[in-house]
Amino acid sequence: MQKTFSRATCLTRDIFRFQPTTITRRIHLEASRLARSKPPPLAFVFDIDGVLLQGPNVLPAAKRTLSLLDGDNPLGMKIPYILLTNGGGLSERDRCEKLTKQLGVQISSSQYIQAHTILRNLSQKYSDQPVLVLGGKLDAVRQVAEGYGFKKAYTTTDVLAWNSSVWPYRKASLAELEIAKSIDFSQTRVSAVFVFHDPQDWALDVQILCDVIQSNGFIGGPYVSPEQQIKEPIELVFCNPDLLWRSNFERPRLGQGAFKEAFQAVYKALTGSTYPYVQYGKPTAATYKFAATVLTDHVKEIYGSGELPHVYMVGDNPESDIAGANAADWSSILVRTGVFDPQQGPPSHKPTYLANDVEAAVKWAIDRELAKGL
Ligand SMILES: [Mg+2]
Incomplete structure (x- = not known):
């Protein structure tokens, strides 16, 4: 059976056979850029406390979710995300180092916003x-x-x-x-x-x-x-x-x-x-606007495109996470692993979807986007 290759793959393979090293490197970079130029149809903004962490403890669903976003998903591609928290008190670099150790994936300063980053x-x-x-x-x-x-x-x-x-x-x-x-x-x-x-x-x-x-x-x-x-x-x-x-x-x-x-x-x-x-801080419009800029830059960093895909905010607090996301015209997903207590009645701000945890939230959002493309 004959294999088919993308434009980027063919370009790299043909040039590699005939050109000197420096040119092949450039062509390879260009091919790589072409191959990754189209971002996925969605991106995520995650709150941290009550979504990825509970106090000092990492929620098991958080690690699985981050590996899902790294490419182990039905889209087969990296799905961009940033973290948006009302916490603070340390530099972004120090906090990202700590989060990287806790979550087991690299969290860079370019994908982290705390209350005072703005x-x-x-x-x-x-x-x-x-x-x-x-x-x-x-x-x-x-x-x-x-x-x-x-x-x-x-x-x-x-x-x-x-x-x-x-x-x-x-x-x-x-x-x-x-x-x-x-x-x-x-x-x-x-x-x-x-x-x-x-x-x-x-x-x-x-x-x-x-x-x-x-x-x-x-x-x-x-x-x-x-x-x-x-x-x-x-x-x-x-x-x-x-x-x-x-x-x-x-x-x-x-x-x-x-x-x-x-x-x-x-x-x-x-x-x-x-x-x-x-x-400033969630749920203010200024902070959500700032977050949209940071997420756009992060998408650009991965895919070379400045277009912001459809944004899903995953949070545990209706007053801050969900209220801000709804006002920003993002889709909002409320999780049950944090401050929201379903026994005290419906949330004060209605989310697009209510999920048991962050993993269920992300899977629902990916399925939703895939269904749109059918
Ligand atoms: Mg929270």
């Missing part, structure tokens, strides 16, 4: 301006911010180390003093505040946030009027709206959304107004 878009605007970065342990988020291009990122423990009277109820620890940046905050104007990750010390952070806003960026400086504070605000950005999150504890824990509520309640009691702010 702040890269603001780093140019603030590259040389002093900014305050909140959340996380010690100076972990400062290092993330510096990695994004914020050259003058300071933490609330830098402020405490500068003047312990700022919040007399807590002394900076030796570890904090060792890594603190030596800055006179009464002479240094903080231009913006970015809440990268869940703050560890709400009282200290609410106090310093109020100080920055009320004194036009100079901590301890003269107050400006509340009207002026709102008219020319110091930019305040939150990266994760989640009021609650799941840890290993029996009941949900307060998240960054709760810190925002606490700050706004205090600010309103002080000034009578709510302070203007920017919100």
Whole structure:
């Protein structure tokens, strides 16, 4: 029986017989590009917690799913995917290294978005301006911010180390003093505040946030009027709206959304107004738009095509994963392995499909796309 070859295969085989090495290499690359130029009809965006992981544990279905996406599927091709989480506090590279070990497949930074990844878009605007970065342990988020291009990122423990009277109820620890940046905050104007990750010390952070806003960026400086504070605000950005999150504890824990509520309640009691702010993270439209760009780039990285296939979001949280995906006109699949509890009634945002786990979700989506082509 005569074998048939694709255009790419024939091109490579014929040229290999007659051309010198450098040319054959180029032709081979071109043939390879042609062979992989058409992406599959679908791509995935996965939430992590409650979908791939449960606390520190990897869900067995997650490993099987990722091998399915690597090519072991009815389409016989790599199906592009990215991970989209409201978590954070570490650099993308560090988190991807950890995920690669946990999941047993290579997860690259180009396919990973955490709550604060979108702040890269603001780093140019603030590259040389002093900014305050909140959340996380010690100076972990400062290092993330510096990695994004914020050259003058300071933490609330830098402020405490500068003047312990700022919040007399807590002394900076030796570890904090060792890594603190030596800055006179009464002479240094903080231009913006970015809440990268869940703050560890709400009282200290609410106090310093109020100080920055009320004194036009100079901590301890003269107050400006509340009207002026709102008219020319110091930019305040939150990266994760989640009021609650799941840890290993029996009941949900307060998240960054709760810190925002606490700050706004205090600010309103002080000034009578709510302070203007920017919100990123799931389910905001800005984060889903950003995710679409990252996924498009990832498809291009694999297939050389910039076209975004049909997107399926797989998540466990109707309020963030499903609400955001529906608003972005993606298909949404809610899984039963996370925060969604079917015993408490139907989900607050209706998914396109309800699946037992991530593997069932991906198989359903592939079958759906295959059926479209029949
Ligand atoms: Mg989740």
